[in-house]
Structure formats: C-alpha cells, structure tokens
Amino acid sequence: MSRRDFPAPSHGALPADPEHDPSASFALDPARVRRLTAQLRATSGSSETTYAPFTGQPIATLPVSDEGDVEDAFAAARVAQKTWSRTELAHRSALLLDLHDAVLDHADDLMDLVQWEAGKARTHAYDEVLHVALTARYYARTLERHLKTRRVPGVYPLLTQARINRVPKGVVGIISPWNYPLTLAISDGLPAVGAGNAVVHKPDSQTPLSALAVVDLFREVGFPAGLWQIVSGPGPQIGGAIIDRADYVCFTGSTATGKKVAAQAAERLVSCSLELGGKNAMLVLADAQIDRAVEGAVRGAYSSAGQLCVSIERLFVADAIYDKFVARLVKRIERMKLSADLSYGGDMGSLVSQRQLDTVTAHVSDAVSKGANVLTGGRPRPDVGPYFFEPTLLEGVNPSMTCFAEETFGPVVSVYRFGNEAEAVERANAGSYGLNAAIFTRDIGRARELARHIKAGTVNINEGFAATFGTIDAPMGGMRESGIGRRHGAEGIHRYTETQSVANQRLLPLSAPRFVSGGAYQKTVTSALRLLKKSGRA
Structure with a gap:
C-alpha cells in the first residue's frame, strides 16, 4: 500500500511545526565530534x-x-x-x-x-x-x-x-x-x-x-x-x-x-x-477518570513516537465508558503537534529510520487491508520529516493482523472493548510478552489486586509507564519473552x-572431638537443635 493509499484520518491531519527550519537545525562542531570519538x-x-x-x-x-x-x-x-x-x-x-x-x-x-x-x-x-x-x-x-x-x-x-x-x-x-x-x-x-x-x-x-x-x-x-x-x-x-x-x-x-x-x-x-520486547496493555476500568486516562494513554503510547520497550500498544476499555473514552482520545491525539525542532513545544518526534517507518507503515497497512478502522492518524508525514508517522489509533484489530500480537515499536495503538475485569486481564496476558502494563481506576486497592494477576514485570496505576520506570528503588524488567533479570x-x-560466603569457626570444630564418641556427639547435637527450634532462632 503506497502513502496515497492510506485512508484519510476521520478528524483531519496533525499539524506540523510552522516555525521549524530543518536546514538550520543540525550542525555539530567537528572539533566536538573529534573530542567525543577520541x-x-x-x-x-x-x-x-x-x-x-x-x-x-x-x-x-x-x-x-x-x-x-x-x-x-x-x-x-x-x-x-x-x-x-x-x-x-x-x-x-x-x-x-x-x-x-x-x-x-x-x-x-x-x-x-x-x-x-x-x-x-x-x-x-x-x-x-x-x-x-x-x-x-x-x-x-x-x-x-x-x-x-x-x-x-x-x-x-x-x-x-x-x-x-x-x-x-x-x-x-x-x-x-x-x-x-x-x-x-x-x-x-x-x-x-x-x-x-x-x-x-x-x-x-x-x-x-x-x-x-x-x-x-x-x-x-x-x-x-x-x-x-x-x-x-x-x-x-x-x-x-x-x-x-x-x-x-x-x-x-x-x-x-x-x-x-x-x-x-x-x-x-x-x-x-x-x-x-513488549506488547504492553493498558486497562481502563469503568470507574476511571476518563480525562486522566486519556492523557495517560497519550503519554504511554506516543512518548518517543512509541519507540519504547514499555510503550502501550493495546488499550482495553470497559464497555460502560468505551465510546466516551475513545471520542476524547481521538480529539486529544489530533491536538498533538509533530515537531522536528530542538525546542520545547512539540508533542511527538520522528521514528528513527526508514526501517522503522517501513515497519510501522506495514503494520498499519496490513491491519487496514484486513478490516481494521483507523480512528485517527495512520499515515507517514514526509512534510514534517522523512521518518515521521502520525500517532495512530486503530479499532477492530484481530488475530489475523500483524499488529495484534507483534510489537510495532511505533506510534500505533489498538483499542478494544471489554465486558468484565477478568476478561480484560486474560486478554492483557495473551501473547508471549510480559514487560509492562497499566491500570486506570479510582479504586487503587482493586488495581493492586488486579496487578497481581497480570503477567508483566511492571504495572502502573493511573500512569502509563513512568511511575515504575522513574522509581529507581523498584526493580524493572520483564516476564516471559520480555526478558530476564532486572535493572534498578x-x-x-x-x-x-558475586555473593561470597565467609565463615569462621571458633573454639570447637564442626565434628565430634576426639574425646567424644560418635553416639554421644549425635545426642548432644540433636538436643541442641531441638533447643534452637524452641528458642525460635534460625
């Protein structure tokens, strides 16, 4: 599917930064390069x-x-x-x-x-x-x-x-x-x-x-x-x-x-x-604050143009608030500004390379060809820069589509309805990954309980990924095919x-002294072990 074949987004294209002058943006002092590469x-x-x-x-x-x-x-x-x-x-x-x-x-x-x-x-x-x-x-x-x-x-x-x-x-x-x-x-x-x-x-x-x-x-x-x-x-x-x-x-x-x-x-x-890798899920429960969940979805899905291992790629939204949430999310996405500028003000930057652009384009093209709906976004934006792609929201994604289970690693998120929380957790756990998840709800206790059933190394409540990633005292890493080991x-x-154990023995050896028979040693040690148990010592 070529760029012109992509369907127009339902609410119009995202604006580029009108003040951007790419020809003047990138000049790295050769002396600085020499210093660094030395x-x-x-x-x-x-x-x-x-x-x-x-x-x-x-x-x-x-x-x-x-x-x-x-x-x-x-x-x-x-x-x-x-x-x-x-x-x-x-x-x-x-x-x-x-x-x-x-x-x-x-x-x-x-x-x-x-x-x-x-x-x-x-x-x-x-x-x-x-x-x-x-x-x-x-x-x-x-x-x-x-x-x-x-x-x-x-x-x-x-x-x-x-x-x-x-x-x-x-x-x-x-x-x-x-x-x-x-x-x-x-x-x-x-x-x-x-x-x-x-x-x-x-x-x-x-x-x-x-x-x-x-x-x-x-x-x-x-x-x-x-x-x-x-x-x-x-x-x-x-x-x-x-x-x-x-x-x-x-x-x-x-x-x-x-x-x-x-x-x-x-x-x-x-x-x-x-x-x-990850195919990270966000659950928006029926009691969630909708505007807060919308902002969390935008941060969770489109930070660094979705090129983040803990980025949200799947949104599961309770039936009771689905229509209202999706409508507000679409409007919020369409207010985002794509920017190829070194100053603050842009909401999302570029994909890193032609390879990433090709992957994201192919995932969206495949989904659309198999019946998915582009609620907003869905297109490359060469008018902003060579590798820009609009933040995209897809509906109707199913297992026949590449982006259903495969990590896109770009600004593409799929949204799904769910009827009850057990169903949402089961669907969030589908697939082989288990890196990050998010839950939006007013009931923090309920969210903590649900988190224990989600197969992900980090679970954020009322945030996409930053709450766990920014808490350096808490371990961060993945379950299943999302990795082994933890940072933080x-x-x-x-x-x-390496753990090294060093022990020194005082006064008596850990064996029967020469002047004590084996049987007497056994009885003495056994009695000592029983006393230690009664004392509560390790």
Whole structure:
C-alpha cells in the first residue's frame, strides 16, 4: 500500500511545526565530534556516518571497531578494574553524585544530541537526562546499603561466625539500543561501576554520540581512565566479541536478538540480563477518570513516537465508558503537534529510520487491508520529516493482523472493548510478552489486586509507564519473552556482583572431638537443635 493509499484520518491531519527550519537545525562542531570519538577504541580503518532522523542530514562520521579493538578494550578495562574494585564506597558515591550534577549542568547539550540522533521531541529527550541523573543519585546514596558485608547466623550460635560479601564480577559488557541512547546506554552501567566493575560498552551505531558525551563527563568528574571503554560497530561483529569476553552481559533490544545473546553467554556459563520486547496493555476500568486516562494513554503510547520497550500498544476499555473514552482520545491525539525542532513545544518526534517507518507503515497497512478502522492518524508525514508517522489509533484489530500480537515499536495503538475485569486481564496476558502494563481506576486497592494477576514485570496505576520506570528503588524488567533479570533497585546492582560466603569457626570444630564418641556427639547435637527450634532462632 503506497502513502496515497492510506485512508484519510476521520478528524483531519496533525499539524506540523510552522516555525521549524530543518536546514538550520543540525550542525555539530567537528572539533566536538573529534573530542567525543577520541574515546572510541576503533582502529579498523572503516567508518560509519550517522544521520539525523528529523531531516536525513549527516550528523557525524565515526570510526568502526573490530575484534582487536574489543580485545584491547577488555585488556584496558581489566587493568582499571583491579584498582577500582579496591576504591572505598564513599569515594565511588561521591563521584556518582558529581556525575549527577554534571549531567544536569549539561542537560541542554545532551538533549540536543539525543534529538539529533534519535529524533525525539525535546520533552522526551529530557526524560533521558532525568533518568540518568536519578540513577546516579540513587546508587550514590545506596551503595553502602546494597554492597556492605552482611552478617548472618552461623550454623552454631557464637561458635560459627558467617558473613556475605558482594564481590564485583569484573568487566561488564553492555550492548545498548538506539531508542533511548542516553539512559539505556548509561544507566545500566552506573550500578556496574558502583559495584566495583569496569565496563566495555557498545552503543547502537545510530546513536553513539549521546553515550560518548556522558562518558566524557564521567571522566571529567574523576572516574579513572579506562574504567568505561566504548567500542562501535555492527552488532553481529562487535556484540559477539563482547559476549565472548565479558564477565557479565547486559543487553537491551529485541527478543530475537536477546535469545541469541543468552545462548552465546550460556556457552561460557556467563550470566546476563536481557530487557527485550513488549506488547504492553493498558486497562481502563469503568470507574476511571476518563480525562486522566486519556492523557495517560497519550503519554504511554506516543512518548518517543512509541519507540519504547514499555510503550502501550493495546488499550482495553470497559464497555460502560468505551465510546466516551475513545471520542476524547481521538480529539486529544489530533491536538498533538509533530515537531522536528530542538525546542520545547512539540508533542511527538520522528521514528528513527526508514526501517522503522517501513515497519510501522506495514503494520498499519496490513491491519487496514484486513478490516481494521483507523480512528485517527495512520499515515507517514514526509512534510514534517522523512521518518515521521502520525500517532495512530486503530479499532477492530484481530488475530489475523500483524499488529495484534507483534510489537510495532511505533506510534500505533489498538483499542478494544471489554465486558468484565477478568476478561480484560486474560486478554492483557495473551501473547508471549510480559514487560509492562497499566491500570486506570479510582479504586487503587482493586488495581493492586488486579496487578497481581497480570503477567508483566511492571504495572502502573493511573500512569502509563513512568511511575515504575522513574522509581529507581523498584526493580524493572520483564516476564516471559520480555526478558530476564532486572535493572534498578537492589537487583539492578546485585546482578553485577558475586555473593561470597565467609565463615569462621571458633573454639570447637564442626565434628565430634576426639574425646567424644560418635553416639554421644549425635545426642548432644540433636538436643541442641531441638533447643534452637524452641528458642525460635534460625
């Protein structure tokens, strides 16, 4: 189906930004590019050019790494990690707090880079700056809590003293995606470094400058040289080389690639965390505040043009309010402004590439050809920028359509009626994913109970995804094919450590002394165990 074949939206097209002048928007100082790319380990002689999604203009040409560069990066990281692992927790915390301040001080510059590389609206670019700062501050304040040696009861009270240490893994390999080039590049690495590890990191080839800019700040505030190594290049080539060398692998991306990462890591018996795809559902119960639910749906579905692993792609709305909710949602979507501008004011930015545009276009085209209705949106918008696509609401999507169960990863959401809450939960749980969900209702207690029956790693009440994602003390990750492991909270830092038990025995050995017979020893120990049980001790 060509662009002209798309049906006209029922309420008119979305406006472009009339003040936008794309020809003047994207100019990155060559000296700045050289400064940032100097941090790359890349000696292959090859290079790749990155392009701005807003306009298709070149941003920068960057050198590409090869397997030898990955080997050198790991060698340098291991040298740095040996010293860093002995650094006091208080010093690590102080550096993380300094990074928090540096990121906020350079927020405008970092948002520019995110917009250049990923095509986001500025408000969504700021979400990334905010998340990096929150993550740095959280782990700075909680390193002692998460990592300090912990005493546990020994096998015999007083005689056995036991402690549990948290020992760093060594060098963590991080492979990060293009859709959140700042926070998904950096925020997973901060607890790794806080735990005493070094990092070898491959950002996506479309969006390396955002990561390089924060790593530049990382070094400026005083983190040791060599502690965070960056390589750049194609995933199949460079990613595999990282997995073959890392002591732990942190991957964010598609489920298909995540399975390959897990299989390769398993060959070496190396642990990994995988944050993968989602087909996330939002439930709007009959007692929901409709306007609040509408705003939540817009934020949940269209933030970063829907290119977010926790983005809402399915809306399940109670029969009693369905018509009113959908009418208001359509009107709200049609007030959204598409923007290819580096200033605030736009509601949604661009898709990142022609590939993403083709996927979104194909999903909508397939649904329409099989009988789905486009309530609003549904079309590419080349008048705004080469990869823009209107925020789209579909009705009548069924299992024969690609977008029914397959992740679109774009600004397309399907809306469905439901008769009762049990039905809504069952439909939300359909499919193979289990990353994020949302429930809108006035009855918070009821929502918390329903959440326990939803197969998703995070469930937000009266919010789309930000309430859980922004709460750094709460773990975030997926069930089923949405991944394994968790970022954030204690689990987000403990994944980068090995637990080590250390116990010392005092006075008597854990065996019968030479002067006590086996039978007498058995009776004594058995009596002691019964007394310990009565005392309530572990």
